[in-house]
Amino acid sequence: MSMKLITAIIKPFKxxxxxxxxxxxxxxxLTVTEVKGFGRQKGHTELYRGAEYVVxxxxxxxxxxxxxxxxxxTSLEAIAKAARTGKIGDGKIFVTSVEQVIRIRTGESGESAV
Structure with missing residues (x-):
């Protein structure tokens, strides 16, 4: 059976x-990474020490x-439902194929290594 990598970019508070x-x-x-980015949201303007600047x-x-x-x-539905606020910037989910997985400690490979 094949494996898939699900990558979700979401709002941090979700x-x-x-x-x-x-x-x-x-x-x-799962693996979690703090990242920065933008999509249609295209950043925003903030006020800092009296000056406006674009984030x-x-x-x-x-x-x-x-x-x-x-x-x-099931995983996609769980992520989408839990991450959705209905406002711009809720994020994206990507699904890609995984060729191989190896558990370093035991040498197991494939699904048993996940």
């Missing part, structure tokens, strides 16, 4: 909700999780 939703879906392992990159959180193909739809 991280715990997404983590809990994935755990309820049976997903136990080009907004703080986001990137969640990466590798799942078996049969767990993809």
């Amino acid at each position: 991280l715990e909700d997404v983590r809990e939703a994935l755990a309820e879906s049976g997903i136990t392992g 080009d990159f907004l703080p986001k959180v990137k969640i990466e999780v590798v799942v078996a193909e049969d767990a993809v739809e």
